[in-house]
Amino acid sequence: MLFTSGLIQIDKTAQVPVYLQICNGIIGLIRQGTLKPGTALPGSRVLAALLKIHRKTVVAAYDELYAQSWVDVYARKGIFVAKNLPDVSPRAIGTTPNKNAYPNKTFFEVPQKVPYPELFATDNPRTLVFDDGFPDIRIAPVELMLREYRRFANYHFTQKYLTYGPEQGSVNLRTQLARFLGETRGLQVNADDILITKGSQMAIYLCAQILLGKNDVVIAADPGYPGANETFEHTGAKMQLVPVDEHGISLDAVEAICRQKKVKLVYVIPHHHRPTTVTLSAERRMRLLELARKYKFAIIEDDYDYDFHYASSPILPLASADYDGCVIYVGSFCKTIAPGIRIGFMVAPANLIIQTTRLRKMIDRQGEHLLEEAIANLLKNGDIGRHLKKANKLYRERRDLLCTLLREQLGQYLSFKIPDGGFAVWVKYADGFSPQEVSEKAAVMGLTLNDGRDYFYDNNPAHQYVRLGFASLNNKEIREAVDILGAVFKKLS
Amino acid sequence: MLFTSGLIQIDKTAQVPVYLQICNGIIGLIRQGTLKPGTALPGSRVLAALLKIHRKTVVAAYDELYAQSWVDVYARKGIFVAKNLPDVSPRAIGTTPNKNAYPNKTFFEVPQKVPYPELFATDNPRTLVFDDGFPDIRIAPVELMLREYRRFANYHFTQKYLTYGPEQGSVNLRTQLARFLGETRGLQVNADDILITKGSQMAIYLCAQILLGKNDVVIAADPGYPGANETFEHTGAKMQLVPVDEHGISLDAVEAICRQKKVKLVYVIPHHHRPTTVTLSAERRMRLLELARKYKFAIIEDDYDYDFHYASSPILPLASADYDGCVIYVGSFCKTIAPGIRIGFMVAPANLIIQTTRLRKMIDRQGEHLLEEAIANLLKNGDIGRHLKKANKLYRERRDLLCTLLREQLGQYLSFKIPDGGFAVWVKYADGFSPQEVSEKAAVMGLTLNDGRDYFYDNNPAHQYVRLGFASLNNKEIREAVDILGAVFKKLS
Numbered sequence: 001m002l003f004t005s006g007l008i009q010i011d012k013t014a015q016v017p018v019y020l021q022i023c024n025g026i027i028g029l030i031r032q033g034t035l036k037p038g039t040a041l042p043g044s045r046v047l048a049a050l051l052k053i054h055r056k057t058v059v060a061a062y063d064e065l066y067a068q069s070w071v072d073v074y075a076r077k078g079i080f081v082a083k084n085l086p087d088v089s090p091r092a093i094g095t096t097p098n099k100n101a102y103p104n105k106t107f108f109e110v111p112q113k114v115p116y117p118e119l120f121a122t123d124n125p126r127t128l129v130f131d132d133g134f135p136d137i138r139i140a141p142v143e144l145m146l147r148e149y150r151r152f153a154n155y156h157f158t159q160k161y162l163t164y165g166p167e168q169g170s171v172n173l174r175t176q177l178a179r180f181l182g183e184t185r186g187l188q189v190n191a192d193d194i195l196i197t198k199g200s201q202m203a204i205y206l207c208a209q210i211l212l213g214k215n216d217v218v219i220a221a222d223p224g225y226p227g228a229n230e231t232f233e234h235t236g237a238k239m240q241l242v243p244v245d246e247h248g249i250s251l252d253a254v255e256a257i258c259r260q261k262k263v264k265l266v267y268v269i270p271h272h273h274r275p276t277t278v279t280l281s282a283e284r285r286m287r288l289l290e291l292a293r294k295y296k297f298a299i300i301e302d303d304y305d306y307d308f309h310y311a312s313s314p315i316l317p318l319a320s321a322d323y324d325g326c327v328i329y330v331g332s333f334c335k336t337i338a339p340g341i342r343i344g345f346m347v348a349p350a351n352l353i354i355q356t357t358r359l360r361k362m363i364d365r366q367g368e369h370l371l372e373e374a375i376a377n378l379l380k381n382g383d384i385g386r387h388l389k390k391a392n393k394l395y396r397e398r399r400d401l402l403c404t405l406l407r408e409q410l411g412q413y414l415s416f417k418i419p420d421g422g423f424a425v426w427v428k429y430a431d432g433f434s435p436q437e438v439s440e441k442a443a444v445m446g447l448t449l450n451d452g453r454d455y456f457y458d459n460n461p462a463h464q465y466v467r468l469g470f471a472s473l474n475n476k477e478i479r480e481a482v483d484i485l486g487a488v489f490k491k492l493s
Numbered sequence: 494m495l496f497t498s499g500l501i502q503i504d505k506t507a508q509v510p511v512y513l514q515i516c517n518g519i520i521g522l523i524r525q526g527t528l529k530p531g532t533a534l535p536g537s538r539v540l541a542a543l544l545k546i547h548r549k550t551v552v553a554a555y556d557e558l559y560a561q562s563w564v565d566v567y568a569r570k571g572i573f574v575a576k577n578l579p580d581v582s583p584r585a586i587g588t589t590p591n592k593n594a595y596p597n598k599t600f601f602e603v604p605q606k607v608p609y610p611e612l613f614a615t616d617n618p619r620t621l622v623f624d625d626g627f628p629d630i631r632i633a634p635v636e637l638m639l640r641e642y643r644r645f646a647n648y649h650f651t652q653k654y655l656t657y658g659p660e661q662g663s664v665n666l667r668t669q670l671a672r673f674l675g676e677t678r679g680l681q682v683n684a685d686d687i688l689i690t691k692g693s694q695m696a697i698y699l700c701a702q703i704l705l706g707k708n709d710v711v712i713a714a715d716p717g718y719p720g721a722n723e724t725f726e727h728t729g730a731k732m733q734l735v736p737v738d739e740h741g742i743s744l745d746a747v748e749a750i751c752r753q754k755k756v757k758l759v760y761v762i763p764h765h766h767r768p769t770t771v772t773l774s775a776e777r778r779m780r781l782l783e784l785a786r787k788y789k790f791a792i793i794e795d796d797y798d799y800d801f802h803y804a805s806s807p808i809l810p811l812a813s814a815d816y817d818g819c820v821i822y823v824g825s826f827c828k829t830i831a832p833g834i835r836i837g838f839m840v841a842p843a844n845l846i847i848q849t850t851r852l853r854k855m856i857d858r859q860g861e862h863l864l865e866e867a868i869a870n871l872l873k874n875g876d877i878g879r880h881l882k883k884a885n886k887l888y889r890e891r892r893d894l895l896c897t898l899l900r901e902q903l904g905q906y907l908s909f910k911i912p913d914g915g916f917a918v919w920v921k922y923a924d925g926f927s928p929q930e931v932s933e934k935a936a937v938m939g940l941t942l943n944d945g946r947d948y949f950y951d952n953n954p955a956h957q958y959v960r961l962g963f964a965s966l967n968n969k970e971i972r973e974a975v976d977i978l979g980a981v982f983k984k985l986s
Contacts, residue, residue: 103818198857325596364691
């Protein structure tokens with residue numbers, strides 16, 4: 001056939017490079033049968049002249065075609081459409097390929113083993129949200145993280161992170177994290193004592209799977225964190241709930257349970273307990289450790305927002321006063337960088353780290369090595385420390401603004417204590433206001449907030465409490481949200 | 494105090510920006526007590542003149558100090574070291590912080606629930622390796638992936654990927670993958686039928702956890718893939734093993750078991766069965782589907798290397814001929830891009846996707862949204878298709894070279910069939926050669942290869958087989974490795 005310039009369309013303004021346009025154009029001609037196997041293609045000089053482009057571009061296109069096996073190259077003869085085209089259609093098995101709709105139900109039975117975590121809707125409505133206490137992703141240090149990724153473009157340096165890596169997590173990250181935990185939390189650990197996980201959720205799942213079995217007793221606070229409770233119950237364990245007051249969970253209640261039955265695990269969020277935001281007092285921390293030694297239960301210390309404190313210096317974690325191996329210390333960078341960046345960790349003695357690491361390998365083999373290296377560099381450079389200082393300052397201002405506005409404008413409808421740290425205020429509605437009604441009315445006016453569920457184990461909104469997250473809202477948004485909430489209360493009064 | 498230029502050291506050639514050097518220098522002076530709370534700092538003009546730098550740099554340094562709460566700013570008065578310094582040490586609980594060594598054993602008991610997966614040594618020896626069949630990370634399209642990450646630096650675009658995302662995986666990725674699976678595999682599915690996982694391992698784990706319980710019967714081939722078998726056995730299920738010949742697993746053996754007991758699950762690797770590299774014939778595929786309908790078992794079709802075939806066109810997956818919902822289709826990009834890039838997927842009817850997605854949420858909440866978006870773009874742009882074409886061409890050449898050399902140089906010591914695709918050759922040593930001895934001698938001479946374990950369920954190296962991975966070695970390395978292997982055999986003869 002005569003190869004004419006009209007056969008291939010080139011658009012020099014398109015995003016696709018010209019050599020790829022030529023390459024794809026020729027592939028198209030081969031596929032539609034215009035260029036048959038064995039056909040000679042014009043030499044690069046000829047085609048360059050035909051298409052009015054540089055010869056190098058044609059050579060690049062031919063190289064690409066050769067790399068993709070669309071052409072054969074014979075020395076001193078030229079370039080020919082390949083005799084064996086790479087674009088073979090797969091062979092169907094049995095009858096024709098399935099044109100039916102994909103079945104919406106399995107033929108085999110699927111046990112409903114996991115009834116609880118609700119799945120997200122795909123699209124979040126674009127309204128004002130008092131969330132449960134999330135960081136502001138608008139200040140997330142994503143540029144810094146991407147800067148580290150850009151450094152990975154130095155290819156030889158990066159290769160070792162692309163193959164199967166250590167299941168326990170990047171050695172660099174564990175080393176930097178050990179230093180960071182020592183400096184910020186007085187935790188004297190080293191890289192071997194740490195397992196890097198996907199968020200603190202994975203650490204909780206791994207510990208639950210290893211430590212718990214059917215009918216084992218787990219103690220947690222009520223109100224508490226359903227994401228942990230559900231994970232414990234998934235193993236067949238039974239929850240025993242204890243109250244929480246302004247100094248944290250009740251250890252009298254914990255001890256009363258321990259006297260009656262064998263307790264396997266106590267789950268505690270010592271800094272800014274979710275949802276009530278209270279801090280476990282130093283005295284109770286010491287007593288909890290004593291109880292753990294006396295009754296031989298494990299403690300999961302979920303310290304996910306230790307780094308966010310505004311009022312006073314934080315109390316050191318339980319883990320930093322644990323000389324006996326009673327405490328599993330769990331933390332996360334999901335609140336520090338962004339919820340979508342899934343890096344968490346657990347610190348525990350070697351015998352538990354080995355078991356959880358093996359299980360982790362069975363689940364997903366290993367974490368994202370490149371991401372772990374990026375976070376390691378951010379810790380090493382001090383970028384994370386600097387970001388935390390800035391974020392703390394900003395979130396403290398937002399907390400103060402929200403608390404001031406709530407007190408001044410909505411004092412008659414609700415009450416609260418100013419939280420020492422974290423991302424949300426724990427608010428009690430005055431009698432007569434139903435959190436469900438408030439939430440419904442607010443939604444109509446463009447404000448999303450919790451309807452009183454998700455805090456207490458009985459899921460009953462009659463408790464009259466909600467969490468109002470302030471960290472993810474700027475000052476303007478906080479004012480707007482409080483204004484809407486005020487209007488809702490007025491309507492309901 | 495008098496603020497003199499000597500107090501702050503600036504190195505304009507250092508990697509740290511000058512404004513950060515000034516900022517960090519001043520923080521150092523505050524920390525060591527040289528600059529006390531309330532001390533006035535020099536105006537930006539004065540300090541710029543003192544340090545012989547641009548005033549804007551000083552302003553940037555002061556902004557950073559303010560953002561980190563180290564200084565107070567009073568309008569028309571100036572900048573002062575903050576009265577309340579942010580650098581407060583945390584309060585210890587009880588006694589002094591733990592200076593003891595971290596305990597190496599828990600106080601509570603840790604059940605040894607996960608005995609099997611061996612954990613990696615941290616450092617891989619830098620020798621020549623005949624691996625189990627891994628891709629060559631040196632040709633991994635990492636630049637393309639990082640190009641997508643660079644696009645994410647466009648911040649507004651990226652924000653939505655930083656918050657909690659869909660647990661089922663990026664909608665973009667699932668949409669692109671559905672199209673890709675349709676084009677390459679004749680699988681007529683849409684985004685809702687797909688769950689994005691961390692590699693195919695997570696898909697196998699999720700299905701095992703949902704579908705299996707104590708003493709349930711699972712059928713798999715022997716020799717087979719221990720990573721799957723161990724995951725099934727972890728649920729308490731019992732493995733029933735069936736032989737595998739040149740057309741794949743024996744369905745007579747499968748049916749014989751089904752006649753005797755209730756079978757819950759059949760695990761099959763239809764393309765290039767690991768370890769033997771055989772392809773399940775079209776006839777057996779149809780019969781396996783019939784058996785699944787007759788005996789109501791689930792099929793996990795692990796098709797991790799469908800995209801790598803060299804000899805002939807591939808046979809369509811079982812899933813593409815499954816009209817009834819018998820097949821769970823599992824795949825991965827870990828072999829396409831790099832093992833360290835953990836993206837896999839499962840395709841199944843909605844009732845199973847919901848259960849596995851819920852469990853996935855309990856394990857780690859969601860995948861890496863940014864990474865999932867990057868892969869979605871690579872699929873959309875055709876980059877992955879192009880890379881696969883190139884990789885196939887290269888790996889086919891490497892397969893041919895290895896097979897030629899093995900036949901010509903080592904024909905008296907071993908035998909094999911040329912594999913249709915995949916990453917490794919399944920080699921049988923001649924009688925009298927122990928895989929363990931070969932492996933030990935080779936290691937001394939700088940070549941790492943399997944010692945005959947990890948293929949058969951009994952883990953017995955007496956079977957005389959090993960896999961020789963060719964894809965990750967270039968031609969020079971393949972020649973060297975075969976030379977060493979030849980020298981080993983000569984020594985052992």
